[in-house]
Amino acid sequence: TKDLTKCLMSFIQELPEKDQDLLNKTEFGSMSQKAYAATLSLGYWAVKSRSQRAKEQLTNLFVHCCNPPTDVYGNVLETDEKNCDC
Secondary structure, eight states: OHHHHHHHHHHHTTSOHHHHHHHHHHTSSSOOHHHHHHHTTOOHHHHHHHHHHHHHHHHHHHHHHHOOOBOTTOOBOOOOGGGOOO
16 A cells, blocks of 8 residues: 555645645544644535545546556555556
């Protein structure tokens, strides 16, 4: 998963700055969504919703570029770094 995280970082840089900050601090950093919400004086559910949208955008960028195999629900099954050089 460390290789996948490295790959995803390039896609995260394509997201809007506020989404980059959110994902870097909560998903790849050590900050909880509740703590993140408090630092920005936002409601927890607003941050949770923003996080979900950012993850969807990230997934779309990744799938569009790398075209990994997915299950019937659209979940990525595996990825090969050789196929992901966007």
